[in-house]
Amino acid sequence: MEGSEAFAAAAIAAGCRFYAGYPMTPATELLESMAKLLPQHGGVCVNAESELEAVGMTWGAAAAGARAATGSTGQGLSLMQESIAEMCHARLPVVIFNMARGQGDYYQATRGGSHGDNRLISLAPSSLPEAVSLVRLAFELAEEWRNPVLVLGDYYLAHMSEAVTIGSQKPLAEIPRRDWAVDGSTSGSGHAKLISPVFDAKNYDPAFRGYGWKLESMADHLTAMETSIEPMAEEYGTQDAELVVVAYSTPARYLTYVIRQLRAEGLPIGIIRPITLWPFPAAAVSRAAEHARGLAVYELNAGQMIDDVRLAVLGRSPVFAIGGPSYDGDGFGIAPDLNTDVLATRLRDALNKVRKL
Amino acid sequence: MTEIEVVPTGTQPAQPGHIVADFMPDLIKTGTHQLCAGCGEPIAMRTLLEAVSEVGYRSNAVAIFGIGCYTVFSGGIDVEVVQALHGRAPSVATGIKRVRPQTLVLTVQGDGDMANEGLQEVLHTAARGESVTCVMLNNGVFGETGGHMTATTVIGQRTKNTLDGRDAAQHGYPISVANMIAPLPGVAYVARCAVNNAVAIDRARRSFKRALQLQSEGAGFTFLEILTMCPTGWFVDTNQGPSYLDETIAKTHIPGVLKDGPD
Amino acid sequence: MTASESNPPSAPRTRGSVVVDVDACKGCELCVEACPPGVLRMTSTARNNQGYLYPELLPGCIACGLCAKVCPDFVFQVWRFDTPVTELELVSSADAQ
Numbered sequence: 031m032e033g034s035e036a037f038a039a040a041a042i043a044a045g046c047r048f049y050a051g052y053p054m055t056p057a058t059e060l061l062e063s064m065a066k067l068l069p070q071h072g073g074v075c076v077n078a079e080s081e082l083e084a085v086g087m088t089w090g091a092a093a094a095g096a097r098a099a100t101g102s103t104g105q106g107l108s109l110m111q112e113s114i115a116e117m118c119h120a121r122l123p124v125v126i127f128n129m130a131r132g133q134g135d136y137y138q139a140t141r142g143g144s145h146g147d148n149r150l151i152s153l154a155p156s157s158l159p160e161a162v163s164l165v166r167l168a169f170e171l172a173e174e175w176r177n178p179v180l181v182l183g184d185y186y187l188a189h190m191s192e193a194v195t196i197g198s199q200k201p202l203a204e205i206p207r208r209d210w211a212v213d214g215s216t217s218g219s220g221h222a223k224l225i226s227p228v229f230d231a232k233n234y235d236p237a238f239r240g241y242g243w244k245l246e247s248m249a250d251h252l253t254a255m256e257t258s259i260e261p262m263a264e265e266y267g268t269q270d271a272e273l274v275v276v277a278y279s280t281p282a283r284y285l286t287y288v289i290r291q292l293r294a295e296g297l298p299i300g301i302i303r304p305i306t307l308w309p310f311p312a313a314a315v316s317r318a319a320e321h322a323r324g325l326a327v328y329e330l331n332a333g334q335m336i337d338d339v340r341l342a343v344l345g346r347s348p349v350f351a352i353g354g355p356s357y358d359g360d361g362f363g364i365a366p367d368l369n370t371d372v373l374a375t376r377l378r379d380a381l382n383k384v385r386k387l
Numbered sequence: 388m389t390e391i392e393v394v395p396t397g398t399q400p401a402q403p404g405h406i407v408a409d410f411m412p413d414l415i416k417t418g419t420h421q422l423c424a425g426c427g428e429p430i431a432m433r434t435l436l437e438a439v440s441e442v443g444y445r446s447n448a449v450a451i452f453g454i455g456c457y458t459v460f461s462g463g464i465d466v467e468v469v470q471a472l473h474g475r476a477p478s479v480a481t482g483i484k485r486v487r488p489q490t491l492v493l494t495v496q497g498d499g500d501m502a503n504e505g506l507q508e509v510l511h512t513a514a515r516g517e518s519v520t521c522v523m524l525n526n527g528v529f530g531e532t533g534g535h536m537t538a539t540t541v542i543g544q545r546t547k548n549t550l551d552g553r554d555a556a557q558h559g560y561p562i563s564v565a566n567m568i569a570p571l572p573g574v575a576y577v578a579r580c581a582v583n584n585a586v587a588i589d590r591a592r593r594s595f596k597r598a599l600q601l602q603s604e605g606a607g608f609t610f611l612e613i614l615t616m617c618p619t620g621w622f623v624d625t626n627q628g629p630s631y632l633d634e635t636i637a638k639t640h641i642p643g644v645l646k647d648g649p650d
Numbered sequence: 651m652t653a654s655e656s657n658p659p660s661a662p663r664t665r666g667s668v669v670v671d672v673d674a675c676k677g678c679e680l681c682v683e684a685c686p687p688g689v690l691r692m693t694s695t696a697r698n699n700q701g702y703l704y705p706e707l708l709p710g711c712i713a714c715g716l717c718a719k720v721c722p723d724f725v726f727q728v729w730r731f732d733t734p735v736t737e738l739e740l741v742s743s744a745d746a747q
Contacts, residue, residue: 048486074485079511083478086471086508090451090482093469094490098482116472212467212483214490218414218445224462226470233462234416394707394740400667400729402739408715408728410671418724424676424702429722585684585716618678625678 033188036158037127037181038063039196040165041099046125047073048091048098050084054106055362056185057129061101071199085110085117085126092122093225095211097169101127104135111144114178118148119227119248121210123172125165126150129183131363132355133279136334139180140308147248150180151259152307156283158192164305166197175255176210182307185363186280261311264303267293268318271300273381276315276339277328278304281353281368285328288373299377307335312342324348324384328376330356330365348387352376412437414445417463425625427615427632428457430582431524431591434613435495436464438595442603444491449483451476453505455497456530474505477512480519491599493520499529502538502564509568509610516573516607520598523564523612527636528620538562541639545622561639565612569645575607577645581614581637583629594644606649614640662734666713669727670705677702681717681726690717709737 031039037060041049049068051061061077068075074091078084084100091098102110107128117124128135137143139152151171155161161183168179216222224232228244231237266286268274277285282303289299302318304311315338319325325347327336333351340349356367367373411418414436422428439448445466452461454473461468471479476494484492501509501523509521528546529535536546536553539561543552553561569577576598580591591613598609614636616628623631675698682690682705689708698704705717705725713730 048482050482076481076485078478079507082475083481083508083511086475086478087482087485089471090469090479090484091486092482093479094449094483094486096486098486112472113475120470212449212469213487214444214447214449214467216446217448217466218440220416220465222465222467224468224470226461226468228470229462231462232416232464238462392708394664394667394709394711396668396670396707397672399669400731402667402729402731402735404666404713404729404731406727407666407713407730408718408726410669410718410727411724415724419674420723422722424722425678425680426722429724430720433724582720585719588719625676626680626683628678629680629683 031194032191033158033183034059035063036162036194036196037165037183038067040162041125041169042067042071042073043196043199044166044169045097046099046169047071048088048096050076050078050087050100052078052081052084052102052106054103056131056188057101057103057106057127059188060127060129081106081109082113085113088124089113089117089122092124093212095208095213099125099127101129104128104130104138107135107138107143114150115142115144115146115148116227117178119146119244120225121176122178122225123176124178125168125172126178126180127183128180129185129188131185131361132357132365133281133330134355135182136307136329136331139182140310140338147245147252149252149255149308150178151175151255152180152182154182154278154305154307155187156279156303158187158190158194161187162194162196171259177255182279184280256309259306259309261309261314262305263311263314264305265300265314265318267300268302269300270298272298272323273326273384274318274322275299275301275326275328275377276304276335277301278307278335281328281330284368284370285373288370288377292374292377297378297381299381310338310342312338315339315342319343319347322347323387324350326350326352326380328353330367348384352380412440414440414465415463416465420459420463422456422459423619425616425618425628426456427526427582427617427628428524430588431613431615432457432460434582434588434592435522435595436466438592438599439466439491442596442599444599447489448491448493451480451483451492451494453494453496453500454531455500457495457497457524474500474503474508477505477508477519477521480521481512481517484517484519491602493522495522495524497530498523498525498527498539499537502562506538509564510571513568513574513608513610514571518602518605518607520602520609520611524615525612525640526615526617526620528617530617530620534620539564539640541636544635546620563640565610565645568610572650573607574610574646575601575649576609576647579612579614579640579642579645581632581642583614583616583632587642597647612640614642662736664709664711664737664740665734666711666728666730668707668711668717668729670707671725672698672704673700674723675702675704675725676700676723677704678722680720680722681705684716684720686714686716687712709740
């Protein structure tokens with residue numbers, strides 16, 4: 031199955047019944063797949079007039095109790111940021127897909143891209159089978175934490191073809207009932223519901239508290255997510271590595287392949303691949319660095335995840351960048367650097383570098 | 388005989404009788420608000436909510452509020468409310484209606500919210516024929532931030548940033564939102580009303596009921612523009628609000644039914 | 651015959667009354683303007699706890715409900731009497747209250 035269709039099929043299997051999007055490379059095929067598949071499962075797909083309206087429609091669908099998603103590439107998500115922040119404050123469970131161009135959206139994905147104290151739970155698959163399971167996890171986490179969840183794909187994942195097992199459709203009975211969702215039925219009852227990024231209750235409700243309280247409460251919500259959500263990472267070869275590479279998503283897949291070859295030559299290189307970008311697997315990165323001479327961060331950008339790696343080790347280990355933005359002429363995220371020879375050279379150089387430190 | 392001037396009004400009258408108009412419709416739970424004296428928005432809110440009850444949707448309605456002075460009512464009415472961002476109520480309404488097609492869905496927005504920030508949203512929602520009812524409370528100013536020019540401010544109208552009166556050469560021309568929406572395909576009902584006198588208020592309520600009825604029939608997008616008084620924003624005395632509306636605002640934004648019934 | 655001769659004070663002209671939520675009023679005077687028989691007037695000196703003058707009722711209310719309709723602050727509750735009353739009857743009921 032081609033990537034975008036796999037993402038869409040996985041979402042639908044997880045119970046997603048609403049998607050609103052706007053065409054933008056390389057997220058367009060996800061919109062196409064949703065438009066094709068959702069109606070077949072009694073769902074709705076709307077081609078919105080811009081990304082701003084797409085996220086607004088998803089806001090409404092989620093408020094009304096549907097498992098809802100929206101998506102775009104990084105630039106489109108930039109347009110959505112005010113709404114994403116306010117959906118965090120309104121405690122709405124939505125899944126947001128970023129089919130990114132390169133890896134320049136790491137900050138957007140992990141620093142809550144917008145105003146205010148909010149974060150997206152961010153998941154970064156590196157293969158289609160992993161994407162399928164992470165998409166399903168995304169909907170569960172969104173529901174459990176009443177917080178938007180970001181699934182960070184890229185051009186490669188959108189367009190590659192791999193064999194995947196989507197799994198059976200989640201029966202409706204397993205999708206939790208949302209007591210807070212609106213459908214009009216509590217109007218006129220004296221207890222009409224309110225979904226708002228500003229207040230949790232109507233002003234005549236004894237539970238009413240002002241907007242200042244709401245903003246303050248975001249800190250507790252963030253702490254709860256950070257301490258309770260188990261960060262995920264995958265390691266290979268870190269047990270005896272002198273050089274530990276840190277990379278996520280597609281580049282990590284390439285690097286793992288190259289590292290396997292280099293280890294066969296006897297080079298002590300390992301890799302740790304964060305899967306949850308937020309909460310970041312800081313403890314795992316720190317442990318992986320314990321016996322290494324240094325950490326080499328590979329990302330297709332000018333240096334974003336490297337901040338989190340530095341924070342994870344807090345100076346106990348040298349950390350340096352071996353990646354960099356790498357684009358073909360179109361700028362959609364096909365990286366000439368994702369080439370096994372190029373990567374092998376980088377890794378050999380990095381190993382030599384740490385051996386001299 | 389002692390001539391009484393003033394009739395006691397502190398409590399229920401002693402003569403047998405019945406109530407013909409209560410303090411508040413039962414869908415408004417919090418009637419006290421800090422909106423200005425003479426503001427037309429509470430009058431409009433009362434009218435809208437009475438209509439929702441009268442068409443039988445008091446237990447099947449969701450209102451999506453934009454951001455403006457009227458937003459104070461989002462927390463004081465016994466109607467399910469989803470609070471949206473400035474200008475963004477129509478898209479939220481679309482999402483709700485698409486997954487809950489049997490629910491009555493309406494937006495409550497001001498002119499600054501809908502015509503400035505959110506013009507794209509309402510136009511596309513109308514053109515797509517979404518079966519929601521959007522309401523624009525139009526007083527020609529951004530009231531909540533202090534009374535600045537919006538896209539509907541009329542030529543000659545004084546606002547905080549057009550103190551000499553809106554001048555087309557400097558500030559451009561106003562947009563008449565109802566007139567922009569009426570010709571779009573997918574639109575079933577468009578009316579512009581006012582709340583500056585009792586007759587206008589009754590017309591507004593009837594128009595809104597017609598819009599809701601058409602929504603319940605799945606006829607397409609319905610729209611109500613309600614001209615409201617803003618004596619503060621208009622720099623007039625509260626008792627001059629109604630006449631200012633007639634003489635200034637309504638000369639550009641002309642009340643009437645612009646479309647009734649789908650194509 | 652003059653109007654006052656054809657409508658003597660003893661004729662039943664008052665069809666209803668209002669209850670005024672005095673402290674809710676913000677003194678906008680829209681009710682005074684809206685009242686068809688003109689039986690609402692603002693107090694001359696008495697002010698409510700927000701500091702505003704507020705409406706008081708004279709005889710002759712027709713229970714049309716327009717005051718409640720045009721009021722932005724939900725000040726009025728309008729009553730219609732089962733039978734209209736004269737001013738005399740209003741007087742005696744006022745004394746009784």
